[in-house]
Amino acid sequence: MIAVTVHGAQGRMGRLVTELVAATPDLRLAALVTEPGREQAVGSFHATLPLVGQERLGEVAPAGGVIVDFSLAPALGGLLRGAGAAEAPLVVGTTGHGAAQLAQLQAYAARHAVVLAANFSVGIAALQLALELLARALPEDFQAAQVETHHRHKLDAPSGTARHLAAAWERARGGGAVTTHALRLGGITGEHAWTLADDEETLVVTHRAHSRRAFGRGVLPAIRFAAAAAPGLYGLSDVLATRGGP
Numbered sequence: 001m002i003a004v005t006v007h008g009a010q011g012r013m014g015r016l017v018t019e020l021v022a023a024t025p026d027l028r029l030a031a032l033v034t035e036p037g038r039e040q041a042v043g044s045f046h047a048t049l050p051l052v053g054q055e056r057l058g059e060v061a062p063a064g065g066v067i068v069d070f071s072l073a074p075a076l077g078g079l080l081r082g083a084g085a086a087e088a089p090l091v092v093g094t095t096g097h098g099a100a101q102l103a104q105l106q107a108y109a110a111r112h113a114v115v116l117a118a119n120f121s122v123g124i125a126a127l128q129l130a131l132e133l134l135a136r137a138l139p140e141d142f143q144a145a146q147v148e149t150h151h152r153h154k155l156d157a158p159s160g161t162a163r164h165l166a167a168a169w170e171r172a173r174g175g176g177a178v179t180t181h182a183l184r185l186g187g188i189t190g191e192h193a194w195t196l197a198d199d200e201e202t203l204v205v206t207h208r209a210h211s212r213r214a215f216g217r218g219v220l221p222a223i224r225f226a227a228a229a230a231p232g233l234y235g236l237s238d239v240l241a242t243r244g245g246p
Contacts, residue, residue, distance in 0.1 A: 002028065002223060004066050004068060005088070006032050012212060016212055017070060020220060029049065031052065039053050054079070064087060067088045070093045075094070080105075089115075091219065093119075095159070095160025095161070113229035114234065115229075120215050120216060120236060121207070122217045122240065128164070128168050130205060131168060132171075135172035142196050144169060145195050146194045148190075149188050154184055191206065193206040222239045
């Protein structure tokens with residue numbers, strides 16, 4: 001059984017991961033971690049576990065267990081210190097990391113398995129593969145643009161997923177940056193729509209998440225992958241290729 005610590009447990013995705021892990025027989029919910037100063041006793045936030053501050057991550061995360069991170073980019077330093085103390089593999093879904101922070105994650109991955117993904121939706125992983133194929137297959141006159149839409153509470157714009165998809169297209173296609181528009185409206189869970197067009201034809205490819213649970217479909221396979229993998233920095237495509245899907 002794999003022990004799992006949820007870092008960023010009070011957030012939307014942290015709550016979902018907590019629920020998913022607790023309902024999965026081969027995983028054990030071991031600890032719930034939030035930012036300093038927001039600790040809560042057993043029975044307040046969770047029925048059987050206390051909510052502890054990040055400064056105690058290294059104490060409460062079981063040695064060798066997996067830490068799942070859905071927090072904010074500025075929390076990375078504390079996450080890596082605590083994870084290092086527990087010698088823990090990481091599953092990281094937090095977005096917005098700068099170049100220096102990504103270098104820190106790469107350095108941590110030299111000693112531990114790290115699965116890093118901007119989005120743990122299986123459909124987004126498939127969309128990326130499709131975009132990479134289209135980038136190589138479509139004539140050079142085709143232009144690409146994407147519109148991403150999320151709920152009004154989402155802070156980053158464009159989303160980490162939108163930036164990740166654009167980067168995948170740009171690597172496969174070459175040339176300039178993809179135009180990306182971000183909309184923040186109501187309670188929309190998440191949508192990424194790509195339009196590819198030249199003077200003669202238009203192709204539209206869209207991924208739409210029906211609920212937040214779509215973003216959790218790759219998390220459980222990622223936890224199992226990280227627990228068994230050699231040190232290295234992996235993406236969701238590595239997880240799905242090895243495990244054959246969620």
